[in-house]
Amino acid sequence: MPPSTEAVAQVGVLAPSGMLGAGFDPETIERGLALDPDVIAIDGGSTDSGPHYLGAAVAKTTAAAVRRDLRILIKAAATADIPLIVGSCGTSGTDSGVDWVAGIAEQIMAEEGLDLKIARIYSEQEAAFLKEELDAGRVHPLAPHGPLQPETLESCTHIVGMMGHEPFVEAIRAGAQVILAGRATDTALAAAVPMMLGMPGGPTWHAAKVVECGGQCTTDPRAGGVFATIDHNGFVIEPLAAANACTPLSVAAHMLYETANPYRMREPAGTLDVSDATYTALDERRVRVEGSRFEPAEQHTIKLEGAQVTGYETVSFTGIRDPYITANIDRWAALLRLIVTDRVGQTLGLTDDEYGLDIRLYGHNAILEDIDPDSTPPREVGVMLVVNAPSQATATAIAKVANPLMLHLPLPEMEYLPSFAFATSPAETPRGAAYEFVLNHVVDVDSATSMFRTEYSREVSRA
CATH class of the missing domain: 3.30.70 (Alpha-Beta Plaits)
Known part of the structure; x- marks a missing residue:
């Protein structure tokens, strides 16, 4: 069942690994479940390995590795009765990537005797639609690119829009238990449930940024994922592996990862500012972070990726x-x-x-x-x-x-x-x-979910 939307004091996010199919120790998931999570969130892809995976709409991970990880996580989500969120399915988040992961998930559930409601959130964009948005002046370049030409859109084999947390929230409120999405910001997966349950944007988005790559924010990135507990004043981050540790340095350092500015990070809905954040060691394994802020944007934007x-x-x-x-x-x-x-x-x-x-x-x-x-x-x-x-x-x-x-x-x-x-x-x-x-542009949108399409495995109850 979806998490209660009544006022809560804190929200737990279990981040098993930096990417579905990368592998993790099943014991770390058991430890994570013991911490009482409200959601399991894991990224399914990246642009790190270049444009081939988007251009050809193929995954960099093998189906066997995805099936292994997904089986453990689906069973864990079913046991805890919490949502499982996977973003950027199939590496680049194409529609076929979503369907590929969904097919594996359905096979796993049939084998395990589970009947969880699946939401498929599609993020591929049609060139014709984007040309209309371009003509309307709603498409803008990000540096160092210049103005977008219509022929560039037509030349792309695949184009995806990068969703924020809102489509995930919509799917969970509709009763989905396994959410498999196209291209999404890495942070949106972990931010969705905390935002839905009323946690402030500053702690939520900062915690989501820290956990996006699993154990990379720890002293031993190879040891598995992490757990974030987000409240109204900050968050606590700890590793899932018993012998691993988070330190103020390892946690703060993750803001340097894939950001042009280590203090500010743009999301579709606004900007995270951690310039006043403090990092305090609670013990040898856990770190508390406070002072993060989130500045809502005047204009919600969706970033485009095309190859x-x-x-x-x-x-x-x-x-x-x-x-x-x-x-x-x-x-x-x-x-x-x-x-x-x-x-x-x-x-x-x-x-x-x-x-x-x-x-x-x-x-x-x-x-x-x-x-x-x-x-x-x-x-x-x-x-x-x-x-x-x-x-x-x-x-x-x-x-x-x-x-x-x-x-x-x-x-x-x-x-x-x-x-x-x-x-x-x-x-x-x-x-x-x-x-x-060939695309490094954003689209102005009036609705955070309008560019994305959601399909459900069967009729789900609306909250």
Whole structure:
């Protein structure tokens, strides 16, 4: 049954892990249930792994891992008679991602003999609708993007809107016990029930931010999730694993994670301000936070995420151990690019503006590039060639042109022919369509739920 909406003194939020399918110790869930939670909230996705998952509408997690975690959480929610909320289902929150997780949930409930009401909240957006909003002046760019062009919307394979807590509240009030949603802010999942039960925005949104990644706010992020108890003056955060701990530093530090400003964080409904927050250790494991504020926005906005195909990729990877070449690796990479470009023009008749060629030197500035403080020559270098072209066949053909060079290319002054080591055979690996994020915009809305659609597994009672 949904939590009572009568005035309550505090609300407990059980956050099992940073993402559904990432795994957790079942014993930590048992400890969490003993703390008397009002909701179990867990994220089902992220944009951290890039645009492919949204563009292709596929999940980064395997169904077996999702099924394992979801089985434990559904049974826990049924035992405690509290809602289970999963956001950004299927990694990117596409409609198919919601249906994929819902299908797994329904199978689990059938196997376990459970009959819980499921709400599917869909967040995909139609380009035609968004073009109407754009024409009406209700779509605005976020830095560093400029004004949105209609053709950009049309080019996206999938577009999602990022919901706040309101659609979750609506579903729970309608009697849903398992809420599976499309794209949502990570914090909205944990904030929904506390907001519904009358907790202040400051403590609620700050606690939601702290628990969004499970154990990342603890001294041992690998040990499992956390539990937040939110009241009218602040919140207490503690780990679910008995040997783990939260400290003022570990809790405060999470405001640095994925925020442009460590003191302020924007949600669809407003802005969290923690500039006056205090962090106090209650004991060796628990921390109390007070002083957080929430500033309601004059205009509720929904952020858009969209991905489009940029071409097709083929990759090739070789390892270099030759000490002379590793000591001159930048010059070698420049020579590789020059010769490959020339030979592609000669053999395939393509100019360098008709395809993309990326050479990444792992072991030498591949991560930090020119700001790497270690200027010593690398002992060995892994060379990744990434080709992007209008077709898969063309991308693979370009990579094959590069093949003999990535196996034996010497520098001009070398008196011998070096040999390198391909990591795979064949050396060329087609990756299929490549995607990029092209939307970083918000839509002004009059209703926090108007851009989202909710379907229920069966008729549910309305509160």
